[in-house]
Every structure is written in structure tokens, then in C-alpha cells.
Amino acid sequence: MKILIIEDEVELLISISNFLTRETFICELAESYAKADDKLAIYEYDIILLDITLPDGNGIELLRSIKKHQKKAGVIIISAKNSLDDKIKGLDLGADDYITKPFYLSELNSRIKAVLRRKQFDGTSILTYNEISVNTESRTVIIKGSAIILTKKEYDLLLFFIINKNRVLTKEAIAEHLWEDSIDMADTYDFIYTHLNNLRKKIRAAGGADYIKTLYGMGYKFTDQ
Amino acid sequence: MKFLKKINLNYLIPLTLVLLIVSVAGYFILRIIITYGAKERLLSKEYLVEQQIKNTGEIPNLHPVIEVQKTEIKPDINPSFKKVTIWNEMEKEDEKFIEYSSGINIGSSWYIVKIRQSSFENEDILLILALTLFILLLSAFMISFLSARRMNRTVWSGFERNLHEIENYSLRINKDISLERSDIEEFERLNIAVRDFTSRLKSDYLMLKEFTENASHEIQTPLSVALMNLEEILQHDIKEDVFKKVVTVINSLKRLTKLNQSLILLAKIDNMQFEKDTEISLNEIILRKKEDLSAFIDAKNLDVEIRDEGNFLIRMDVYLSEILIGNLFTNAVDHNITNGIIRVFIKPGFLQICNTGENHALTDKNIFNRFVSGNKKSPGLGLAIVRQICETHNLDVHYVKDELHCFTIRIKT
Structure with a gap:
């Protein structure tokens, strides 16, 4: 999977690219409008991460040219502005998703995978992790051949874990993924705990292993190691 | 004290004094003049009487005006004026006279001459004159008083309008202050001073606002870099205490981010960067937020009751309407107690959200202020945003704490 990251802040560019490389993506970097334009003319990408505020040009313009020349690519807009206008404009112009700075890398990962699934680049909508298999189209989970019934939040949680397997996730990152940042309440974390426990119970009841490791009471990791 | 009242007091008191003094003084002066004139006339009459006796030998007698009495010896009278009262047979009353009496010598005879003039007429004239003076002065004062009052209405009306404009002026509304021109120099000077002052304030305000907005945006990028790197540190095999510290730092930075986003949002609402472009039913949003x-809601076992008596429609940006209702509803849930209640009452132009909750010292006056919060975890911008949205959308928002904590939004009439 080839990703083009267009981001003028070099530090951010390197962090994102390091992370995505580890996630086995092939990353190309562009820190300016001109560079991005050059690359887009030559190569084909599966995913393009586009920061719409670039010093030498408007990211929205770039989006237009992407949609013309790279019809297959999934585009995720990265913006420093939590602005609905930009979001609607971006999505109208054919962007697949919109993420506001600052974001968790695990969240970015989850968004990229969601776009890839939608675009069907993997050729499948089935995600498997050992004995757990998730059908993202029908939103069903099958463990050792039998389906388990999950609530929406439990399903979202499981998917988030599988996509970010072997990665430490803080409670906050999970909360933000499940409820977005519009809900900023004191007792959010208790719910994560409840949902997590229910999810664990359901997986175990179906004969699955408990892959969710708690880290010092502050974070979780989905792993079989 | 109103300016006019002040002016009136300032000049009415001395004017009244002057009026009284001038009238009284006028009365006395006139009296002296009239008395003097009367005496002159008496003296000239005495001369006429003397001439008549000399020329004709007739002794004129015209009671009570002229009385002449012949004596043989020189009468013991010094020529003098005095006031006398004489019974008037015709009018059956006492009449006052000024009397001049003297002894004159014609040939070998002596005469006692008493010439009188009714002082009653004099007094009348005097009174009429004094009264005329008084009325004249009084009407002059009345005219100046009334014209001052009328001038107050015309001259001050421009001033009043400008004052009203200044009272209602807000820097938040991106509009220049418009003051009515005045042909009165002092007022025009004031207008110019106010205009200069507000334009200076406005440019400072805009600069500050722009600065806040730019600073807020610029802060997002370094925050992103910091958060990403910290998230990566967590992926390494690190000790518990380091792990906890990193998570604490991440959470603090996240809070800073949220705070910053709220400030950007406030600045944007302030700057009117949201269009009132969509007809929105707040009822639908309420149901969705629930x-x-x-x-x-389930976790706190809250009893939510929504009384819907018709659509509350308003033109607003979709995103803002979500934030407005979201913040209010979240507030009602977040500050609620276990097994508490939430009562929502909505009808056209009116929305009330009430909830049970802990007692606190916040009131309608300060609960909407920035960085004022009922609990320590929230930065206290949610309700500030609510107020800001209301202020820019012709809505009134109020908080009342009774048995329940109630927030009421209604369209301004």
C-alpha cells in the first residue's frame, strides 16, 4: 500500500511516516504544494494524506487535481482547523475522511484502514486476528465459527483494537475514538471499562482468548504475545 | 440631576431674587418720584392761590382740596407737608391726602393756606406700575424658561440620540459607531473624541482577536508533534512510572488542545464566521443528543422527560446548533446526580433544560463567563460558547437555580 503524506510541518511529517512505515505502508513525503504536485503527476497512490493549509498553495486546489488524476486514491484531509466548512468542502470535493490536528496515530491508522476497506483495496471486508474474524461489511464477528452479538460500541472497540494490534492505546485515545471529542465528560472512562469487560466476556464465552492487556491501569494493548 | 434642571435651578433662584428686589425697589423708587411730583404740584397750586388772592382779593375755598383762612396775626406755621385723613361725605369713607400747609402774607393780611391732594390715586398708580413691572419681568422669565425647555428638546435631541448610540455600541458587532453631526461646537468635539476613541479601541480589539486566533491555530501544530511523539514513546517497553508520566503529559496536552479549540470556536463565533444559512429544528437535535x-444517561440512571409542544425553528449554522444543544445537554448530564432527572420543555421560540444537581454558588450573572466552572475538570468554556451562540443569534439565555438547575433559551422579542 502506497501512501503520499502532504504536510508542511516536517516534524509531523516524519512522525506520521515513521508510524505508517511500521504499519507496513510505503510512504512518500511532500512538504510543499509544489513537491506534492510533482509526485502526484508521476506516481499512483492508494492513500493520500493531505494537509489543506500549505504555505505555497491551497490544499483544496490540490484535492481537485488529485480527484482528476488519481481517481483510485483515498484522500484523508488533515487540518489544523476544526471547521465544518472546510470539512464539508473537502468531503464534497471527494475527500474520503477528515481528521483534525492533533490526532492520535492509532486514530489515523483506524481512519486509513476504514478508507482502504471502503475502497476495497484489500479485496476483502474480512479482518482476522487469530480465531477472531470481523466482517466489516455486515458488521458481524465470528469466533471459532460461531457469531457473537456485540453492541455498536463493543464492535467499534474490537475493530479499533484489531486495527491497532500490538499497539499501546491510552484510555483517552479509545474514548476519543468511540465518542469523538464532542463528548468530554468526567465519567467517560468508566464506560470504556464497562464496554471492555463486556467485550472480554463475550469473546471468552465464545471460546476466544483474552487478547486485551491492561497496562498500569492507564492503557490497553491488543496482543497475543 | 438632569442638565436642564441644574441650569434652571442655577438661574431661576437668582432670577426670582432679582425679580423680587427689582419689583420692590421699583415700587419704592416710583413712590418717591410720585410723592415728589405731588409735592411740586401742591407748591405750584399754593403759588396760584397766592396769585389769585393778590390779584382778585378773592379767597378760594374748595374743600377738601384748597382751604384758605384769613388771620390777623402771623400764624405760627412752618411750611410743611403731612399726611392727613379726611372724611369723604360722598363716598362715606376716610380718604388719605397729602397736605401742604403754610402761612402767607399778602399786603397786611395773613392767610393760612392748606392745599391737599388725594394720595389715593398716587398709590393706585404706584401699585399698577409696580404690578406691570412685575408682570413684565415675570413674563420675560417665563419666555426664557419655556424657550430653554424647547431648546432642550431640539438642541439636546441629537445629543440624546448619540448617547443612545454610545450606550448600545458593542465592539463585538463589527460596525463603526455612527454619531449624528452637531452644529454645536462642544457636542461636535465630543463626537469626534468618541469616534477617535472607539476606532482606537476597535483596532486594538481586532488586533487582539486576530492574535488570539492566529496563536490558537499555530499552537495546534506543535501540540500535534508533541502528542505524536509521546504516543510513540508509549509503544516502547518502558517502566510503569515513566508510562504513567507520559500518559499524564498526553492527557494534559489533550486538555490544552480542547481548551484551544474552544477558544478558536469562541473567536470564530465572535468574528461572525458562521452563516445563519440553515433552518434548524432544535427539537430534532434534542432527540438526537439524548x-x-x-x-x-443510563449510567447515572437519569430520568429524561422531553415535553415537545411544537418545533423551535431557527436559522443557524448546522455545526453551531449541534454545539449549542450538545453543550447544554451534556451539561445537564455531566452535572447531574445519580438517579437524577432531566426535564426538557420545548415549544416554538422557547427551550428549557432543567436538571437535578449539586448545589453551587454560580448564578445567572457568572455561570456563562469564560473559565467559570462547576467542577475542576472542565475548563468552563461550554456555557460561554452557549452564550456566545445565543448572543449572535438573537436569543436570550438565562440560568435559574431553584429545585432544579434550569437553562432557558428564548427568541428575543
Whole structure:
């Protein structure tokens, strides 16, 4: 999977690219409008991460040219502005998703995978992790051949874990993924705990292993190691 | 004290004094003049009487005006004026006279001459004159008083309008102050001073606002870099205490981010960067928010009752309407107690959200202020945003704490 990251802040560019490389993506970097334009003319990408505020040009313009020349690519807009206008404009112009700075890398990962699934680049909508298999189209989970019934939040949680397997996730990152940042309440974390426990119970009841490791009471990791 | 009242007091008191003094003094002066004239006339009459006796030998007698009495010896009278009262047979009353009496010598005879003039007429004239003076002065004062009052209405009306404009002026509304031109120099000077002052304030305000907005945006990028790197540190095999510290730092930075986003949002509402472009039914949003927050509502076992008596429609940006209702509803859930209640009452132009909750010292006056919060975890911008949205959308928002904590929004009439 080839990703083009267009981001003028070099530090951010390197962090994102390091992370995505580890996630086995092939990353190309562009820190300016001109560079991005050059690359887009030559190569084909599966995913393009586009920061719409670039010093030498408007990211929205770039989006237009992407949609013309790279019809297959999934585009995720990265913006420093939590602005609905930009979001609607971006999505109208054919962007697949919109993420506001600052974001968790695990969240970015989850968004990229969601776009890839939608675009069907993997050729499948089935995600498997050992004995757990998730059908993202029908939103069903099958463990050792039998389906388990999950609530929406439990399903979202499981998917988030599988996509970010072997990665430490803080409670906050999970909360933000499940409820977005519009809900900023004191007792959010208790719910994560409840949902997590229910999810664990359901997986175990179906004969699955408990892959969710708690880290010092502050974070979780989905792993079989 | 109103300016006019002040002026009136300042000049009416001395004017009244002057009026009294001038009238009284006028009365006395006139009296002296008239008395003097009367005496002159008496003297000239005495001369006429003397001439008549000399020329004709007739002794004129015209009671009570002229009385002449012949004596043989020189009468013991010094020529003098005095006031006398004489019975008037015709009018059956006492009449006052000024009397001049003297002894004159014609040939070998002596005469006692008493010439009188009724002082009653004099007094009358005097009174009429004094009264005329008084009325004259009084009407002059009345005219100046009334014209001052009328001038107050015309001259001050421009001033009043400008004052009203200044009272209602807000820097938040991106509009120059418009003051009515005045042909009175002092007022025009004031207008110019106010205009200069507000334009200076406005440019400072805009600069500050722009600065806040730019600073807020610029802060997002370094925050992103810091958060990403910290998230990566967590992926390494690190000790518990380091792990906890990193998570604490991440959470603090996240809070800073949220705070910053709220400030950007406030600045944007301030700057009118949201269009009132969509007809929105707040009822629908309420129902959706109840659904979104169901997990939190269930966790506290809250009893939510929504009384819907018709659509509250308003033109607003979609995103802002979500934030407005979201913040209010979240507030009602977040500050609620276990097994508490939430009562929502909505009808056209009116929305009330009430909830049970802990007692606190916040009131309608300060609960909407920035960085004022009922609990320590929230930065206290949610309700500030609510107020800001209301202020820019012709809505009144109020908080009342009774048995329940109630927030009421209604369209301004």
C-alpha cells in the first residue's frame, strides 16, 4: 500500500511516516504544494494524506487535481482547523475522511484502514486476528465459527483494537475514538471499562482468548504475545 | 440631576431674587418720584392761590382740596407737608391726602393756606406700575424658561440620540459607531473624541482577536508533534512510572488542545464566521443528543422527560446548533446526580433544560463567563460558547437555580 503524506510541518511529517512505515505502508513525503504536485503527476497512490493549509498553495486546489488524476486514491484531509466548512468542502470535493490536528496515530491508522476497506483495496471486508474474524461489511464477528452479538460500541472497540494490534492505546485515545471529542465528560472512562469487560466476556464465552492487556491501569494493548 | 434642571435651578433662584428686589425697589423708587411730583404740584397750586388772592382779593375755598383762612396775626406755621385723613361725605369713607400747609402774607393780611391732594390715586398708580413691572419681568422669565425647555428638546435631541448610540455600541458587532453631526461646537468635539476613541479601541480589539486566533491555530501544530511523539514513546517497553508520566503529559496536552479549540470556536463565533444559512429544528437535535448520550444517561440512571409542544425553528449554522444543544445537554448530564432527572420543555421560540444537581454558588450573572466552572475538570468554556451562540443569534439565555438547575433559551422579542 502506497501512501503520499502532504504536510508542511516536517516534524509531523516524519512522525506520521515513521508510524505508517511500521504499519507496513510505503510512504512518500511532500512538504510543499509544489513537491506534492510533482509526485502526484508521476506516481499512483492508494492513500493520500493531505494537509489543506500549505504555505505555497491551497490544499483544496490540490484535492481537485488529485480527484482528476488519481481517481483510485483515498484522500484523508488533515487540518489544523476544526471547521465544518472546510470539512464539508473537502468531503464534497471527494475527500474520503477528515481528521483534525492533533490526532492520535492509532486514530489515523483506524481512519486509513476504514478508507482502504471502503475502497476495497484489500479485496476483502474480512479482518482476522487469530480465531477472531470481523466482517466489516455486515458488521458481524465470528469466533471459532460461531457469531457473537456485540453492541455498536463493543464492535467499534474490537475493530479499533484489531486495527491497532500490538499497539499501546491510552484510555483517552479509545474514548476519543468511540465518542469523538464532542463528548468530554468526567465519567467517560468508566464506560470504556464497562464496554471492555463486556467485550472480554463475550469473546471468552465464545471460546476466544483474552487478547486485551491492561497496562498500569492507564492503557490497553491488543496482543497475543 | 438632569442638565436642564441644574441650569434652571442655577438661574431661576437668582432670577426670582432679582425679580423680587427689582419689583420692590421699583415700587419704592416710583413712590418717591410720585410723592415728589405731588409735592411740586401742591407748591405750584399754593403759588396760584397766592396769585389769585393778590390779584382778585378773592379767597378760594374748595374743600377738601384748597382751604384758605384769613388771620390777623402771623400764624405760627412752618411750611410743611403731612399726611392727613379726611372724611369723604360722598363716598362715606376716610380718604388719605397729602397736605401742604403754610402761612402767607399778602399786603397786611395773613392767610393760612392748606392745599391737599388725594394720595389715593398716587398709590393706585404706584401699585399698577409696580404690578406691570412685575408682570413684565415675570413674563420675560417665563419666555426664557419655556424657550430653554424647547431648546432642550431640539438642541439636546441629537445629543440624546448619540448617547443612545454610545450606550448600545458593542465592539463585538463589527460596525463603526455612527454619531449624528452637531452644529454645536462642544457636542461636535465630543463626537469626534468618541469616534477617535472607539476606532482606537476597535483596532486594538481586532488586533487582539486576530492574535488570539492566529496563536490558537499555530499552537495546534506543535501540540500535534508533541502528542505524536509521546504516543510513540508509549509503544516502547518502558517502566510503569515513566508510562504513567507520559500518559499524564498526553492527557494534559489533550486538555490544552480542547481548551484551544474552544477558544478558536469562541473567536470564530465572535468574528461572525458562521452563516445563519440553515433552518434548524432544535427539537430534532434534542432527540438526537439524548440518543448520543444514552450511555451516560443510563449510567447515572437519569430520568429524561422531553415535553415537545411544537418545533423551535431557527436559522443557524448546522455545526453551531449541534454545539449549542450538545453543550447544554451534556451539561445537564455531566452535572447531574445519580438517579437524577432531566426535564426538557420545548415549544416554538422557547427551550428549557432543567436538571437535578449539586448545589453551587454560580448564578445567572457568572455561570456563562469564560473559565467559570462547576467542577475542576472542565475548563468552563461550554456555557460561554452557549452564550456566545445565543448572543449572535438573537436569543436570550438565562440560568435559574431553584429545585432544579434550569437553562432557558428564548427568541428575543
